[in-house]
Amino acid sequence: SPQNNGKLKDSMLKILVIGDLATGKTSFIKRYVHDFFSQTYRATIGVDFALKILHLDDKSIVRVQLWDVAGQENIINMTRVFYNGALAAFIVFDVTRTYTLESVAKWKADLDSKVQLPDGSPVPCILLGNKCDQQREGIVNNPAKMDEYCKEHGFTAWYEISAKENINIQEAANALISKILQND
Ligand code: GTP
Numbered sequence: 001s002p003q004n005n006g007k008l009k010d011s012m013l014k015i016l017v018i019g020d021l022a023t024g025k026t027s028f029i030k031r032y033v034h035d036f037f038s039q040t041y042r043a044t045i046g047v048d049f050a051l052k053i054l055h056l057d058d059k060s061i062v063r064v065q066l067w068d069v070a071g072q073e074n075i076i077n078m079t080r081v082f083y084n085g086a087l088a089a090f091i092v093f094d095v096t097r098t099y100t101l102e103s104v105a106k107w108k109a110d111l112d113s114k115v116q117l118p119d120g121s122p123v124p125c126i127l128l129g130n131k132c133d134q135q136r137e138g139i140v141n142n143p144a145k146m147d148e149y150c151k152e153h154g155f156t157a158w159y160e161i162s163a164k165e166n167i168n169i170q171e172a173a174n175a176l177i178s179k180i181l182q183n184d
């Protein structure tokens, strides 16, 4: 089989998706992996998984394993075990609720304190402002401020996305995957 000829490069990328309750982490993943969206909110309990297989070319396969971590209040006590072995992360906030962006620094600090690349550097992390199909609130209206915020907190980049309207989902995912593969 082509898997056994020794020439196929097959890599597994563990990527975390974290952020406050109901910001749209599950919706982002469902849109990216299954091109599906639901208006109905069902809170994730603990952690969920999704896998997307990318054929970069005829010699390389990338298995993108997305870890969908619940945003529930007490989850931070359990994140160490979830973060183990992760190569990158998305932190998701809701552009309609400023306080979910205020929590981003807490999520980033938790991430950086619990997982690093083999050389000790922080894992690449992209900030996602979801629900951009709706009215934005706060500094997300100011791209220059957002750029500054990202630089200050060590984010690779930030994107406004909409899981509902399928805006910037592929672009954000591709940017993080490229960043991981470029480090490797
Ligand atoms: P937890 O698992 O509880 O942490 O929530 P979550 O971050 O996984 O959020 P989830 O994806 O379940 O979405 C929460 C609610 O927001 C649901 O009712 C979704 O339908 C809605 N939602 C998600 N993405 C979007 C979006 O892009 N636009 C709009 N308008 N609503 C969205």
Ligand code: MG
Residues within 6 Å of the ligand: 025, 026, 027, 042, 043, 044, 068, 069, 070, 071
């Ligand atoms: Mg969820």
